[in-house]
Amino acid sequence: MAFVQNFPFFSIILSMFAGIVSSVLPAKAAKWLNTFVISAVGVMSLVLLRFLSATGRPFVYWMGHFPAPWGNEIRAGLLEAGMAVVFCVIMLLSMLGGRKKLLQEVEYSKHNLYYILTDLLLSSLLAMIYTNDLFTAYVFVEINTIAACGLIMIRQNGRTIEAAVRYMIMSLLGSGLFLIGLCMIYTLTGHLLMSNIQDAVAQLFADGAYTVPLLTTIGLMSAGLAIKSALFPFHSWLPDAYGYSTVSSAAMLSSLVSKGYIFLLIKIIYRVIGFEIFTQSKIINIFFVFGLMGMIFGSLSAMRENDIRRMISFSSVAQIGYIYMGFGLGTTLGMVASVYHIISHAATKSLLFISAIGLTDVSHGSRKFHDLTGAAYRNKIAGIGFTVGSLSMVGMPMFSGFVSKLLFSQAAVGHTIKMLPTLIVLGISTILNAIYFLKTVIRIYVPDHRQGGESIPLGAEKVYALTIICFIAFNVALGMLSQPIESWILAGLSMFG
């Protein structure tokens, strides 16, 4: 066994221990430990990614050296390692970009709690990515929920506590459904490890036994994770949770937490139920319909908002709709498009949150559109960042959003029934996106002759500017290097099988 194969385990345990150690460290040390851990995990995942693309085979890591049906396992393939890299990059940038705001909005005595929560969030995300055991996945889903709840309410006011309560309620409904689904699949198959369940499910399906319980189980697990990742009718908690928490939290919640659940769902589709069986069940049609509805209604709600942070949050609902619509197509191309969109949306949405905070800061802290007039002149780098993010969301070539829209429409073409609705709704959704995002871009670039807020010169906030530049570079790289990324996703998905 190569030493590199220890890295998934190392990254999970390192981030978890960083959380534990941070509880006795002063805030400053906790901050540096957090930055170090995120970067270290990112580097380790990158090395792992290179190792895996050299060997071309996924590997299974026995926790505690107990063989398959008894022991707990970690499994790493190309897609898992790559996702870990992406998540680390985005988490690092989100933490950097929101650091100043964190100082203003959160009491200093609570800062090391914030870093503990971030470490725990990273560890649970990594565990959800790498684990090969369904019950372990459930436990880490709950840890992720608790960490996310803490991230929302770390900024103490009535709004955030109410948002945290609503978030917890919806998440607990989701995890309850997931838990009973997983208990049912355990009683049906007698296994908890994903690969063993898959064999048993394939056997059951071939025999035609327990068809209804099997379908119910798939439905329960999918519905649970869909609720947790805020698919359209279950999104009521989302705008408050993203809109009022401190900006790093909002960026991480929208781009990492919900994506972690979706990634777990992809693993369940491929590694627990099996892609063939999943596409034959009718559940993909439900995903498809709700995805399409989310794409339209999310954008419509965003158009009605007069608050920039809530507008960006509602746009997340639409983008989650895109991802589920890709699942609903039921083809490998659709899945590739969805995975690409997970990455693209994560990169873009965190950029939008971080740059929106720069704009509101120079407008007397107001988030209303009227007060944002001319904000891009007062804080140039935030204006550029917001413009790039908006163009990417709308689907301008060169940026990542364009590629994901292209992949979705390519996946839809040739589909007998679903082609037309997909293309029409994609078109409508793009127009709606353009309306509310470009409205905002125009608003921030209209010169304001009244007394504006303070203006921030270009080189004043170096860390913030660097973060925005890194985000833009990441976004453009995703948009320009779509070919290798696409083949990486395809290779990763085929490793799942």
Next chain:
Amino acid sequence: MFGGNLLVNFGSVVAVILFGIGFSNLLLQKNLIKKILGLNIMDTAVYLFLAEKGYIDGRVAPIVVDGVQDVTAYINPVPSGLVLTGIVVSVSVTAIMLSLTIRLYRRYHTLDLDEISTRLKKEGL
């Protein structure tokens, strides 16, 4: 015969009905404490389901006594392990929900989530 399995799987049926009761309470109640009660009913129903499925008639808990090592003497230990882990998770989640409820109650002197939302909108924070 349709429904013939219901009697045999009586325990699972009860567990799923309880799950439904807890789920709808968590979703629909306005009062936060009642919501938390719903959450606990929901989680406990899952543990009942697991315990019921893990038990095999006429066998004992998997603790080796008197040197009997035969597999057929004991019940399946995995569901019990899952229940234990699940209890830990649900206790911590309940604690978080209760602490959030206390926070909200101290601020707004009500447990009604909808009323809290209306007041927040009025505050216009």
